[in-house]
Amino acid sequence: METAEKTLDEILRLAAAHFKVPREKLSPDEDFFKALGIDSLQTLDLLTKLENHFGVELPDYELQGVTDFRTLAAKIQARL
């Protein structure tokens, strides 16, 4: 099983690659909407990317109010 830190690191790496943002510009507690410059449709892309990568299902409503990578990682971690 992946550790929470490893999950967080993977999310940052995947998000950076998918949205073509330098990995070093992303930090765990940052607002990912702002950091990645994404809207709600692109957030669904991120969700799909993460579900596919980690092999989990994350219902959209669990993302309501989630804006930072660390909380997102905790949501994923809880389903691994």
Place this chain on the structure above:
Amino acid sequence: MKQFKGQALSWQVQSGVIELALHREPCNELGTLSLGELEQFASALDDLEADAHALIIHSDVNSGFCAGADLRELYERSQSMEKLQASRGVRDFLERIHRVLNRLDSAPLTTIAAVHGVTFGGGFELALVCDLIIADKMARFCFPELRLGLIPGFGGIPRLRRDVGNAVVRDLLLTGRSFNATKAQQSGLVSQVVSEGEALRAARATAAQIGKFDRQTAVSAKRFIKPIPLDELRKEIDIFCELFSRPAVQAGLKKFVESTDAQPYLP
């Protein structure tokens, strides 16, 4: 008309395969413009079918296959009319789109939806009209209507129920959550999941395979196994119109249209 290029969609026929491409930014929202062009396509099908064995519906828009009904237009039109007139307008729109979708559903062709990205609401319902859904792995399927105080109105519930178990229908309908392509395939909804950007290529390969079969046999097989749930479709229009007249729906539409929330597509 063997080919057409409109403001919302275009079509062409090649090697017996009709390709209907949606290309209205931002994500092929279905309003009066799209409906008008879909009606033109439905009329043209009578001629197109003579030289074709398959129909592929896909999107040229990056964000996805189709985000569903044009809620902005729906809200603005309903605001500019008396309540009774607005209600009649919605029923008229639904009757028209059901005629188009029923026509596509029963077409004597093998129909394939090649989807990617957002396949929500009316977009999901358009895909459900097709005999096969081929999804790229970034596709997502959702019925977000309940958050507006509505049910899907383009035939989604009867057609989804035709294809998958009732528990899956309830999950999608009552939670408003979206399924990714893998989950949709596990649920029996999606025929093939392919790599990102490969849905159209896979649909063309499938259409080429279908072209090897005797057409009359394929049509007979389709008619035998894919009944159109006409009674339920009628009932769906009635329920939708009944719900639409409530103030809660106007409030839900207003909230969506005026939202500055970064996540309006998340239930």
